[in-house]
Every structure is written in structure tokens, then in C-alpha cells.
Amino acid sequence: MTTFVDLNVLGHYYCKLNLAIMSEKRLSLMDIAKSLNLSKTLVSMVVNNQGDEKGIAKKTQLLVWEKVKELNYKPNLMARGLRLGRSNTIGLIVSDISNPFYAKIARHIEKLIEPLGYNIIICSTDENHEKESRLKNLLKDRMVDGLIISTSQKDCKEFIELLDTKFPFVLIDRVMADIKPNSVYVDNFKGAFDAVTHLMNQGYVNIAAFAVSPIYVSTIKDRIEGYLQALRLNGLDHDKKFLKEIPFNDVKNSVKKELTQLLQEHDRIDALFAVNNNIAIACLDCLNEMRVKIPDDLAFVCFDDLEVFKFSQPSITAVAQPMEEIAKNAVDILMNVINSKESEPTTKQVVLQTTLNIRRSTVK
């Protein structure tokens, strides 16, 4: 009887193994356990380097390792994740991963978490707050262990919920008024203020600004505030007359239209502040087509520094953000939250400073 059952089991096993070899069906713990006449448990412990800790005979451990190598066994991370309740994956939610600013940040994050055994799932929201909610939930359902978010939300409802559930997350780049969850961002107000002040110090007076909607996004709002405040402090309050708002999903055309019109109507405009890299590129493209000379006809400064700005002709003055620092702080905080057992509701807001890289585009 016993013999029969054993044979049966073995037969089943060999059949499976054969199949495994033939059709490359994945091996499981069971397969290698069976082939050594050991238990799954044992193999699991060894594979997870708990061999010594759990006092498993060195000899057995070796046996297991050899078989693992031989059959090239790899644990199924989904099964492990389900069991353990975590995935060793973190989610990154941004408006558009092809934006160099986010792409760089993503890369830094990737570099930082890789040695910790984590992977990153990246999602773009297109500045759509509903899509952001969907993606956030989707990633949670996929059991990511934490979220790094550059949010496009208008209100903080979603984040209050997220805080309530104690799900680990950290906001980067953009923050929300009213709530103070873990977050890492730069002083956008000051960055813009400094840039515009610099323009005025150079003697520019009629300074236009091109913002991107949705302008409720904190970064944009703060940069606009910085711009306006700098003007006000210098008694140059032209009252938003020179402030244009460009819709996110139609930057190119819209910039062209607005910029052409603006320069036609107000030929005394002598400087331009672009609120981010997308807008900057669109403006520069348009100015080039219009044969407007920088800085002779028009000075130009923007938020977000691109590599090319350093050596383009003329080189472009820009507000640089410390992208690596942002990533580093975000990862540090997130990993702390993930690894802190319970409680510890201390939240952290890290505010980093920008650098104004002064170049030819703003020097008369």
C-alpha cells in the first residue's frame, strides 16, 4: 500500500519534472523538495538563508543549494508576495514619465532602491486626477509596498484616505495645502522669485510669464506667486496682464498662439519667465520661428534646467532643481515608513532649495 502510494507520488513527480523540463514549466519549491525527499519547509528556509538560524544541517543545506542551482530554481515572487503581504515593489506616479524632470527622478529612485531589493512601477497620469486615483488604487491592489507621488489632485481628500489607511507614501515635487503628509519638494516660490528678481536687476521691466494649467498644482501656483511677488516688490505690478496660462495637453499650439499675440499687442515686453521645461521648450521654439533674438529682443528664464541650456546659443538662464536630492529624500522617508513597524506617525516635510543658473539669455 505504502509502496503503491509512494510510487504513485514519485510517478507523478517524475511526470511533472519531465514536463517541467520539456515545456519549461516553472519549478516550484515542491519540485526541488520532492527530488531530494525533503519538505518544502526545509527548502524554503534554506533558500531564504534561514538555514543556520533555523538550525538546518550544513549538509542538508548544501544538498538543497546544489539542487537549486542544478535545476535553476527561482522562487515565484508573486506567491511569496501574496504570502508575505508585500511585493518589494514601489509605485511612482507622475504626470508624464517622458518629462525629463520625472525621468531623471525615476532613474535616481531606481538606483537607490535597487540595492534594497526593490523594483519600481511607473505610471503617468496626464495631469488627470481621476486617472491618478485609479492608478493609486491599482498599484495598491498590486500590493506595492509604498508610493511616491507627484500629485495632480486638486483637493486632499484622497490623501486623507491614504493617511487613514496608513499606507506608506510620500509626495514629491507637488504638495497639497491643508495636509502635511511626508513630502519632499523645492521652494518653488523662492526659485521663481529669485529668477524674476534677477531679471529686474538686469534692467528688465515688462516681464511676461507663461504658466501651465492646471494651475492649482502647487508647484505652478507657487512659481506664479513668486513671479508676482517679485514684480510687486519692485512696484511693477502689471496685474497678471502679462501672465498667460497654457493648457497641459496643448502646450505647443497654445504657446504659439498666446506668445504671438502677446508680443504683437505689447511690444514693450522685454523678458519672459517660463514656468517649467515643457513651456520653456515651446516658447523657445516659437521665439525662434518668430525670429525674436534672445536676449537682445527678449530676455528668457525658466524653471527647470535642461542639459542643453548650458551650451545652447545663447545659453539659457534657468532655475535648477536638485533632482537627486529629491529622489534620495523621498526614498529614505518611504523606506523608513515601510520598515517602521506600526505607529511612528511622525511625518516629515523636506524643502530643498533651487539654484539659479545665470547664463546669457538674461544678460544684456
Next chain:
Amino acid sequence: MTTFVDLNVLGHYYCKLNLAIMSEKRLSLMDIAKSLNLSKTLVSMVVNNQGDEKGIAKKTQLLVWEKVKELNYKPNLMARGLRLGRSNTIGLIVSDISNPFYAKIARHIEKLIEPLGYNIIICSTDENHEKESRLKNLLKDRMVDGLIISTSQKDCKEFIELLDTKFPFVLIDRVMADIKPNSVYVDNFKGAFDAVTHLMNQGYVNIAAFAVSPIYVSTIKDRIEGYLQALRLNGLDHDKKFLKEIPFNDVKNSVKKELTQLLQEHDRIDALFAVNNNIAIACLDCLNEMRVKIPDDLAFVCFDDLEVFKFSQPSITAVAQPMEEIAKNAVDILMNVINSKESEPTTKQVVLQTTLNIRRSTVK
């Protein structure tokens, strides 16, 4: 007896539900099944929209849906994935996600697969083929349903393995000699050939090229071949004397060193071909520092078109790749493979054409 057991179960349930509400522990199918006195099976069917198909009473379906909404139940995608053997995730492996070329492709892929219910996990390999292997296996262990890879492998061993296991994947951008798996790439040879030929048509004769190592990468190799072939056809065989190889991980410094040296030693060099966007940026930066005037002192052309090249001063002639097309073809092929039940070993190589955008940097 029965009563006791039922009470016990119910008690357990309420306790759990309570806990769920208090600590926001995730709800499971079981929770909502219990709360309706139905079975998991039933709820699962309804939630997966198989209610009608399986002939479940409309009334019951409604009941389930209401509860699902009320308790905001979301299926655990990891558990589902484990059960179903798939994750609705695809992996993208590239050398560096912060390279605008890959970032754009990633974005296109993301857009294309989102409506299909798929997510993307992105990994960078740093041109390290071991890391690529690791990541490939890691993603497989995470049960991604397919892989899109711009490979840094030197030989095709890994891919033969991958083909053997019938794991769905498609190579993009870079391909391997000797094997022909599903792949989407551009005619790099012709792109480079056209660019260099254009230079010669403009009267440039001593054309240097800056490549990036590892040069066994197919894209780079083909572009160099295109460069050399164009020279040869015009009887301008300066025998790789003007061909420089820049290590991937030290582009900036290395370009500076090589370029300075090259221009000092050979003052008759009148044109430069940069083999990709990284190299191009480094070259332009360096040329700017050296006060070399483009195109008067030196003509400049590169592979990969960046947005800024269109309007920089001078505008830069570049070979543009159809990034959206690459993404589209890759996703199409991959999804076909994933969804084709078995067999169907037809592989597909899609070769797309590049566009030479002629601008000021190459026009005397």
C-alpha cells in the same frame, strides 16, 4: 451544534469585519461573501462579470455589486495573478530610462497598454549585461506577462533560452546577430549612412565620428558601419582614424578629452557625427566651451533627434527615429504573442525607417 458553529463563524466574521473597518485591513472576497451569506465562488463570478454567463440571478448579482460598492471591495491582484498565472504587467528593460529616447518610448508603451489593462515595470541596466540577465529573471519571477527589451547583451545565449521557454518578449531598438526573435528596430546603417552622405554632399570631407561603447551593441555598430561605408563610397577612407569610442559610463569627461585632442591634432576636421543623443549633448557642450563655431568651424550631425535641436542656435541636423511607431509595433507584437494560445511560432522583424532632419548645423 450547528448553531454553535454558525455563531462561531459569524462571530469570527464580525470580529474580522470590525478589524477591517478599524485598521483598514483589506477586504477579501470572503468578507463580502460572508456579509451576504453567499459563497466566495458566487461573488467572484459576479465581480468578474461572469454573472450572466454563469446564470446567476440578476437579483443576487445586484446584491453583490451593492455590497462591493458599499465596502469598496477591490480584488487583490497578486492573489488573482498567482491563481491565473499572469499579472497583467509587462516589463520594459532598457539601458537607462532617463535617456529621452527610452523615456519617450516608455511613455508610448504605457499609453498603448493602459487601455488593455496592463501596467509597465521599467528597469535600467546601465549597459550591464549581467544586470540585464538579473532583471530579466527578476521580472519573470514577478510573473510579468511579457518583456520589451532593448538589450545590452553581447551574445544571444540568453535569448535562445528565453525563446526555448516560449516566454513572450520582443526586442526593440537593438537586435542580435544570429537570432531573429520578434523585434522592432530602425535601419541604423541607412540612417547613419544618409547623415554622413549628406555631410559629404555639403562639401565636408574630414568627418569624425564619436561612438559610444560597448560598440558591440547593434545600433552603434550599424551606425558606425553606415558612417564608414558612406566614407568609403566617396573614396574618403580615413580608416577609422577619426572614429572615437566613448565609454558609456564616462561620456562627459571622455568626450571632452577625445574631442579636444582630436581637434588639436587634426585641424582639418570639418564635420562631426555623434552616434546618439548622449554623445551629441556632450559634444555640443564641449564644442561650446572650446568656442568652436557650428557650422562655420565644424559641421555637426547626430543620431536621435531632440526637441531642442529644432530651434537651438544653430539648429542641429539629426536622424530622427519614429519612437511612437517603435512602441506601437512592439506592443502589437507582444500582445499578439501573449494572447495567442500556444504554438504560432511565427516571429516578426519590423524594420522602420529614420528621417534625416536637415538643419543649420550642416549647411555651410
Next chain:
DNA sequence: GTGAAAGCGCTAACAG
């Protein structure tokens, strides 16, 4: 129409 039970591959508590 509905439910019980098996099992995806893994880990951890508990026995022996």
C-alpha cells in the same frame, strides 16, 4: 442558481 473544495507557490507556527 449556488456552494464546497482544490490548489496556484509560498512561509510560518507548531509538532515531533
Next chain:
DNA sequence: CTGTTAGCGCTTTCAC
């Protein structure tokens, strides 16, 4: 030192 067992949350026969 090693093995048994009980799930993680889900889907899917198969039975009633």
C-alpha cells in the same frame, strides 16, 4: 534537525 499543516486571496471544476 526536519516535517505537517494551515493559510495568503483568488478562480475553477464539479457537484447538488
